[in-house]
Amino acid sequence: MALVTSTEMFKKAYAGGYAIGAFNVNNMEIVQAITEAAAELKSPVILQASAGARKYANSIYLVKLVEAAVELHPEVPMVLHLDHGADFATCKSCIDGGFTSVMIDYSSHSFEENIEESRKVAEYAHERGVVVEAELGTLAGIEDAVSVDADKAMFTDPDQVEEFVTKTGVDSLAIAIGTSHGAYKFKPGTDPKLRLDILAEVSRRLPGFPIVLHGSSSVPQEYVKIINANGGALKDAIGIPEDQLREAAKGAVCKINIDSDLRLGMTAGVRQHFVEHPDHFDPRQYLTVGRQNVKDIVAHKIINVLGSDGKI
Numbered sequence: 503m504a505l506v507t508s509t510e511m512f513k514k515a516y517a518g519g520y521a522i523g524a525f526n527v528n529n530m531e532i533v534q535a536i537t538e539a540a541a542e543l544k545s546p547v548i549l550q551a552s553a554g555a556r557k558y559a560n561s562i563y564l565v566k567l568v569e570a571a572v573e574l575h576p577e578v579p580m581v582l583h584l585d586h587g588a589d590f591a592t593c594k595s596c597i598d599g600g601f602t603s604v605m606i607d608y609s610s611h612s613f614e615e616n617i618e619e620s621r622k623v624a625e626y627a628h629e630r631g632v633v634v635e636a637e638l639g640t641l642a643g644i645e646d647a648v649s650v651d652a653d654k655a656m657f658t659d660p661d662q663v664e665e666f667v668t669k670t671g672v673d674s675l676a677i678a679i680g681t682s683h684g685a686y687k688f689k690p691g692t693d694p695k696l697r698l699d700i701l702a703e704v705s706r707r708l709p710g711f712p713i714v715l716h717g718s719s720s721v722p723q724e725y726v727k728i729i730n731a732n733g734g735a736l737k738d739a740i741g742i743p744e745d746q747l748r749e750a751a752k753g754a755v756c757k758i759n760i761d762s763d764l765r766l767g768m769t770a771g772v773r774q775h776f777v778e779h780p781d782h783f784d785p786r787q788y789l790t791v792g793r794q795n796v797k798d799i800v801a802h803k804i805i806n807v808l809g810s811d812g813k814i
């Protein structure tokens with residue numbers, strides 16, 4: 503099977519009460535880890551590349567790595583998605599370059615500008631068989647060079663969603679209900695809670711329409727501990743409780759974005775390996791451990807958070 507769009511995946515996920523994992527890819531080991539876990543668990547999967555990833559690896563390498571994964575696992579439906587496309591030009595370059603899905607993230611602009619840019623991207627993408635995700639509301643945290651303070655973050659206003667989707671023609675919508683980017687999502691001592699009431703209201707206004715959650719890492723404490731026990735200094739890293747994500751996946755949420763957890767797994771493996779084997783200097787030795795951690799984390803998400811195992 504060649505790369506696919508998320509259209510069929512989302513239809514089945516919505517009807518089946520599960521979600522598709524959208525995992526960020528930056529290098530070969532991460533692509534391998536995600537797609538091997540998906541293949542072993544018979545789960546569809548979305549591989550997404552941010553502007554930072556495209557700059558780090560070069561977009562052509564990422565496209566070819568994902569194409570290699572498709573060739574090795576032809577039974578797994580895979581989407582190659584642009585994460586947080588900053589503008590029409592970035593989305594166009596990915597649409598022209600082999601991506602099957604793009605996100606236009608104009609959420610920090612005015613409602614009217616967001617509609618206009620998203621509409622333009624949807625028109626260009628649809629003419630070429632590519633699907634589009636847009637965002638309404640603002641998440642706190644760090645995406646590439648853009649850092650949004652928690653007090654500037656805004657929940658999605660359900661009153662805006664019908665007009666936005668109708669006027670833009672986008673295929674899925676990312677909403678802000680209390681998730682945020684990065685490993686420091688909540689202050690220690692606070693009770694992490696997603697606004698599932700906003701999600702319910704949005705899905706009431708957009709029946710059957712796929713909703714996306716960004717910033718959905720859970721920051722597994724076992725990996726934070728390994729990092730800190732091996733020379734790291736991650737203080738008060740706290741993520742989204744997995745049971746709340748599972749709840750969201752049972753409803754309108756069809757795509758759940760996870761990046762930070764994979765970074766933690768890779769870093770924990772590499773740090774631990776260096777401490778245990780100070781004489782090693784072959785990247786294949788320590789990257790093997792990091793890659794295995796990423797694979798374990800993706801498998802855990804597929805089974806326990808997304809519920810997408812066995813859905814091929």
Ligand code: G3H
Nearest residue numbers: 552554555645646683761
């Ligand atoms: O949404 C942000 C993702 O974690 C990508 O992060 O922009 O540092 O590649 P990045």
Ligand code: 13P
Nearest residue numbers: 684716717718719761762
């Ligand atoms: P995390 O930082 O919670 O992994 O979020 C990733 C994300 O939203 C990518 O778009």
Ligand code: ZN
Nearest residue numbers: 683716717759
């Ligand atoms: Zn995101």
